[in-house]
Amino acid sequence: MKRIIRAALPHTPRRRRRMVAAVLALATALAALPGAPAGAAARETGRPGTRPVVTRAALDPQLVAGRGAHVDFLEQEAENAATDGEVIGPDRNAYTLPSEASGRRAVRLDPGEHVEFTLPAAANAITVRYSIPDAPAGGGITAPLDVAVNGKRIRTMTLTSQYAWLYNQYPFSNDPNADLLHPDWWITECSCVPAATTPYPSIEKPFRPSHFYDEQRLLLGRTYRAGDRIRLTAPPRTTAAWTVVDLLDSELVGPPRVRLLAANVLAFGADPTGARDSAPAIERAIAFARRTRLPVYLPPGTYQVNRHIVVDDVTIEGAGSWYTIVRGREVALPSPAPDGSVHTGVGFYGRDAADGGSRNVHLSGFAIEGDVRERIDTDQVNGIGGALSDSTIDGLHIRHTKVGVWLDGPMRNVRITNTMIVDQIADAVNFHTGVTDSLVAHTFVRNTGDDGLAMWSETTANARNRFDHNTVQSPVLANGIAIYGGTDTTVSNNLVADPVREGSAIQVGSRFGAEPFTGHLRITGNTTARAGTWELNWKIGLGAIWFYALDRSIDARIEVVGDAYLDNTYNAIMLVSEWAVKDLYSISDVHFRDVRVDGTGTSVVSARTAGSASFENVDARHVGAVGVNNCGSFHFTPAGSEFTLADLGGNDGGWLADWQLPNTITCDDRPPVVPPPPPSRW
Template structure:
C-alpha cells in the first residue's frame, strides 16, 4: 500500500476540488489596514473593553446592525424566544426579499462566515433559501441557507414540531402562572410554544483575497422562499494554504472519496490500522469525506489540511435496534474507547471539520463530534457543527488538551468533561449557539480534578450557561469571555446539582469577562446573576475564589447565591471569596443572596446599579437576628449608584434587604473603567 502521495498529486486534487481558490494572494500585505465603516467588535463590544479575555481566533467579528443596510434593525431585546434575544449583542438585521446588508472588510480576507436565521417550514423541519454574496458590487457566489438545524419548540427535550402540545404537562408553565396536575387540565398554550434555537452559520471561501476597505454585500434575493432573512454577524478571515503531509498514510490511498458521494468510513479505518502498524500519521487531504458512523481512535494521529479544506461530513443514521447505551441513532464522530474498556490514549486530532446531521435532542444518542475517553491526547484546529455535543468525554481519563477549535450550532453542549476527567484543559476555543452549556465540567459519580477552561469565548448559549462547573476538586476557569446567555442559566455557574460530587479543594474563577448576562429563570420567575451559585443537592462548601472578573451590562444581578425553596433550610453556600471585581451596570443588584451561608468581598467596584446594592433574602425565614446569609466587607468595595456605595455599612453583615422581584432598570452600555 502506498505510504505517501506526491506534492503534484495533492495539488492537483486540491485544484480539482476548487479548494485553493480561497488561498491568500500577494495582496495579503494589505491585511493590517483598518476601515472605520463597519466596526470590529468582540461579543458586540469594543474589543478594548474585553482585551485579554476570550479565545485568540483568526477571524474578526462585525455586527450586522453596525453595517450599511436597507433592511430593518431588530432589537435590542433580551426576552427569551425572540430573534433579537439569541443574536450577538441582542440586535440583528432583518432583510425582506430584495434587501441587503453591506460590510466593509477591516483587513484582508478570502473567507467569510455568516450567522443568520430564516423561517422554519410551517410544519417544522426547515427550509432552504439563497443569500447572494457580492464583493465590491460584483456577485461572487450564492450561499444556500437552511433552517433544518434550527427552530426547536416546547419544553425540554424540545420538539421539531411547531404544533406539538406540552411535552411535560405536569411542569410549571410560567406563561399561565399555574402548575398543571392530573386533576387539572393542561393549560391552553399558544402554538408554536417557546420557539428557540433560531440561528445557524454558513461558511464561504471567496475565491481570492480582498483588501481592507473592500465591501461584502449580503442580499436576500427577490423571490426567495424565505419571507425574511436575519443577518446577525459576519466573520471574515484570511485562510492560509492547505497543509500537506507527505510522510503520512493518505486516506485517498485507502479508497476514501473526497467528493463525498461514497462513504469513506471503512477507508479511514484502513488508513488508521496501516498508520498504527507503520507508526505513521493519517493525513486527510482537502475534500468532503462522508462518514456516517463513529471512527474508533486509539494511539493514532489524524491530520487534515485545515478545517476550511478537509471536511468529515455525516448523516444521522437510524440504528436497527437501540444500542446498549440507549442510542437510537449513530452518525459522524471520532470516539475513544469507553473508559470501562480502558479508554484510548495518545490520540491527536487536528486540522479538519466535523459536520453532523443532528436535528433533534435525544439525550441517549451518541451523536457527538468527539466522544469516549481520551487520555494523553490533543485536539486542535477543528471546526465542529451540527452534532449533539461537540465533544463529550466520559472519564476516568486524564491529560487531554483541547485548543484553537471552533464549535458552533450544537443541539446540546459544546464540550463536557463528565465524571472523572483530570488534569485536562480547553483553551483558545470559540463556541457559539449551543443548545445547552457551552463548556461544562460535570463531576457525576467521579470528581473532575485539576482541569482548566482558559481563554475561551462562549457566545449566545440558547439554554443554560456559558461555562458551568458541577462539583469537582481544584479546577480553574480563567481568562474567558462569555456573552449573551438566553434563558435558564447565565454566563458562569457553580452548581451543586445533577448528582455531582461535592466541591472540594479550591475552585478559581479568575480574569473572566461576562457581557449582557443574568437571564430570566422561568421556573422561579426571577432574574439570575451573571455568575450564580446554586446549592440544590448539597452544600457548596469549598475554597472558591472569584478574582479579577468583569461583569458588564448585567440584565439582572452581577452575583447570585441561591438554593431551591424545598431545600432552603437544608443547604448552605460558604467559602466564596470575591476580590478585585468590576461591575459595570446591573438591572437590579450587585449581589442577590437567596440562601443560607456567607461570602467575603474585597475591592469590588460597581457603577450603574439599578436597585439596592445587596438584595439579601437569605433563606426567606426573616429571623429577628437578620438574614441567614452574611456578607463580610474586607475593604475597598466602592461605587454603585447615586444612592451611595453598593456595600453600604448598614447592610453588614446580614441586614435583610429582600425585594423578591425588584424593578429592572436597564443599564447603560459599558465603557472604559
C-alpha cells in the same frame, strides 16, 4: 405568545419601517461622534470609505483585551453595517430573534434588501450567522443569500433552517404544532399543571420557539483587501419571507496543509467528493498508520462518514478545517445500542473507559459536520466522544452534532485548543465523570443548545481541570460555563456573552447528582456581558455568575478574582438554594476580590441562601436597584439574614458600604429592572 412572535418577526408597514430605520441610523451615527460613550454603534461605518466597526461578542475589543479565545477572524455585527433592512432589538426576552442574536440585535432583510460590511482587513473567507423561517410544519427550509464584493455578485449561499427552530418543553420538538410534550409538568404560562386541570388549558402554538440561528462558512475564491465591501442580499427570488443576518466574521485563511509522510486516506480508497462512504477507508488508513507509526492525513475534500470512527494511539491530521470536512448523516439504528442510543452519526470516539479507554490520540486540522436536528439525550451523536487520555484536539471546527466534545471518564490529560464549536443541539464541551488534569483553551463556542463549556462530576469527581481563554457566545439554554462539582478547578480569562434562557454566564452548581466541590475553585480574570437570564419557574432574574446549592452545600474555598461583569440584565452575583432545601444547604467560603461590575438591572449581589461571602476591591457603577439584595433563607430572624457579607475594604461605588453589614436583611425579591447604559472603559 403572539405578541412575542410579532416582536421577533416584525411586519411594520414599509414606509414606517424606512422611517424607523432612518431615525435609528441618525441616532446611532450621532452616538458615534466624539464624546459619545465607548462601544456606541456607528451606523455610517459600513458605507464605502469609512471605518468598519470590529467587535468581540458585540463589545469594544478594548473592554475584553486579553480575555477570551484567540481567533483568526474579525467579527462585525450587522447592526453596525450599512443596510436598507431593519435593525431588530435589543431584546433579552427568550423566544425572540433579537434575544438569541449576538449583542441582542440583528438586521432583518425582506426580499430584495441587503446588509453591507466593509472589510477591516484582507480576507478570503467569511462566516455568516443568520436565521430564516421554519417550514409551517417544521423541518426547515432553504433559501438563497447573494454575496457580492464591491457591487459584483460572486457567490450565492444556500441558507437552511433545517438545524434550527426547536419548540415546546425539554427535550424539545421540531414540530411547531405539537401538543405539550409533558402535560404533567408545571407550566408557568398558565401557572398550572395542565393534565391536572379541568378544562385542559390552551397553550398557544408554537410553544416556546427557540434555537433560531445557524451559521455558514464561505471561501471567497480570492483575497480581498481591507476596505472592500461585502454585500449580503436576500434576493427577490428568495423562498424566505425574511432573512435575519446577525454578524459577519471575515478571515484570511492560509493555504491547505500538506503532509507527505503520512497514511493518506486517498490511498486507502477514501472519496474526497463526499459521494461515497469513506469510513472503511479511513479505518484502513488508521490501522496502517498504527502499524507503521505514521500519522493519518486527510487531504482537502469532503469525506462522508455516517458512524463513529474509533481512535486509539493515532494521529489524524487534515489540511485545515476550511479544506478538510468530515460530514455525515444521522442514521437510525435497527435496535437501541447498549448505551441507549437509537441513532449513530459522524464522530471520532475513544474506547469506553470501562474497556480501558484510548490514549495518545491527536486530532487536528479538519471540520466535523453532523446532521443532528433533534435532542435525544441517550444518543451518542457527538463530534468527539469516549475516553481519550494523553490526547490533543487542536484546530477543529465542529457543528451540527449533539455535543461537540463529550468525554466520559475516568480519563486524564486531554487538551482541547484552537477549536471552534458552533450550532450544537446540546453542549459544546462536557468533561463528564472523572476527567482529570485536562484543559480547554482558546476555543470558540457559539449557539449551543445547553451549556457551552461544562465539567460535570457525576459519580466520580473531575479534578485539576482548566477552562482558560475561551469565548462562549449565545448559549440558547443554560450557561456559558458550568462547573458541577469537582476538585481544584480553574476557570480563567474567558469571555462569555448573551446567555438566553434559564442560565448564567458562569454557574457553580451543586446539582445533577454531582460529587461535592473540594479543594479550591478559582474563577479568575473572566469577563461576562449581557448575562443573567430570567428563571422561568422561579420568576426571578439570575446573576452573571450564579452559585446554586441544590443537592448539597457548597463549602469548598472559592476565589473569584479579577472578573468583570458588564451590562448585567439582572444581578451581577447570585447565590441561591432551592426553596425545598434552603434550611439544609448553604453556600460559604466564597471570596470576591478585584472585581468590576459595570451596570446591573437590579443588584450587585443577590443572596437567597444561608452562608457567607467576602468582598474586597469590588467596584460597581450603574446599579439598577439596590447594591445588596439579601434574603438569606427567608426566615427574617431578629439577628438578621442567614447570609453574611464581609466587607474587606476597597469596595467602591457605595454598593456595599451603604448597608449595615454583615447581615442586614435587604430583601426585595423582585425589584424593578433598570436597564444599565452600555459598558465603557473604567
